[in-house]
Amino acid sequence: MNEAPESAAVGTGYSTVAIKDVGPVRLVLLDRLQVRNCLDLVLRRELAAAIREADADPGCRAILLAGNGAVFCAGGDIKTLNADPVAGRHRLALAGDITRAILGCETPLVAAVEGGAWGAGLALAAACDVVVVGRRARLAASFGRFGLVGDTGAFYVLRQRVGAARAKEMLLLNTTLNGDQAVAEGLATYVADDGDARRVARDLALRLAGAGEGANTWTKRIIHQDQQDFESVLEAEIGAQLDLLGGSSFAEGQRAFIEKRDPCWWDDLGAEPVTAQLERTIGGDVQ
Template sequence: MTDPSRGGATPEVVVAADEGAVRVLTLNRPQVRNAIDMPLRIALAHALEEADLDPSVRAVIITGAGDVFCAGGDIATMRRMPPDEARSRAEAAQRVVRAIWRTPKPVVAAVEGAAYGAGLSLAMACDRIVVGDSSAFSASFTGVGLAGDMGIFASLPARVGVARARQMLLLPKRIDADQALAAGLVDEIVPAGEVLAAALHDASRLAAGPALALGAIKLMLSGSPRAPLDMLELEVEHQVRLFGSDDFAEGAAAFREKRTAHFGAVSHQESL
């Protein structure tokens, strides 16, 4: 893959590139440590929605150009604003997270360097987080008088528990990669510079997996906590659907024949 930070006079703020069935989306504002402004929010949401609708894409990676994943919101573009303008800005950020959570396709964050503020929120919205051993994290919203957005009040306590999430948000501090792994904030640490390769390995495995089953897992683990008995009912509904799928027929046949299963593409409509 080429370095998306190089190019013409007006580079795209999000660069999309396909590696087989994996769509790699690169935040491309390295000159400001990939800080998120309005054009980037809109471009990233659009790129995620396009990946969701593209039947040739079976998994997605989000990463950052240069040596930083995302330093957070672009404070240089922020100012005191009236409610209508603030709402438009906040809803543009939430559109990104909705796209990640609503797609049945696995989304992997490949984090080199810092993931602060909204950058942390973006990473944690993903289904898997692979980080470099020099990466660092901070829920640094209160430094500019904000509380946090992009799903952090759902994703952070889901990963580390409510008590730890409260302290991370109230008294933000820098958390290194080892601390993040121990807390459950991230899923894997690899040597710096090898993060995208590791994420591509994982995403390729996911892309080769049973799309309907992976989509069901995402759906079952998203949203508000469900009562145990409600969860049992939902499990039945998903299993009924999956037992009638081509992926299940292939997986069962492969097991009987002692070979690797080859799961086929599933259309966007079939996966809903």
């Protein structure tokens, strides 16, 4: 199998985030292996910046968020916390800005959770569009174990994922879920065998990256819009369809349907079916 294309210029200057481009998918890796990818101030700043950088790159069609090593993210660094209100507000604002970057990202974002995601790490995973979790991974809000309440947008993203009643239980009782339970509760999207979550997440990211230009962006905009009554959603759908109907992606999709073939939406890769493009471009594994 051919080596996957990799951009050495992407993400230069980061010390706690590793970046790798694999075809149209950008791997964003929390890289504080020695402390189970705990979120210090540097990682908070760099992770938010890396997500925004990926979203602004027209060559990036999907983002894969994962942790280096056996754990996705163990949350905040409890040992460094103190009661200084100025430092505390700054630290919490930086954590919340990562979730803000994820929720504001118009590029589809897939989280691969191996080992576990606790506290702020759980909030970050739950904010992603698609969450793949290892079967024996552990997911818990865990803030209450330290006499604290949720942060990093945990109240918002957990309620969005599992509803108010279940979010309340997770935050009050510090409930721990395994992979199968997380999927059953709606906290995660797919469960994978242990050690396989990143590969499954990569395949899903490739499927998302293979969509026609603009379709995923519009889907996320409509799902996330503030007004969700029927009439406002209907109007948003009409606006999106009219925009896409005039684009080159629909023209190619329509031709492909008539000609009974796969569409070729990646102009930069030439006239080749999407499925073949994905297989050829991904090349090596995302590990």
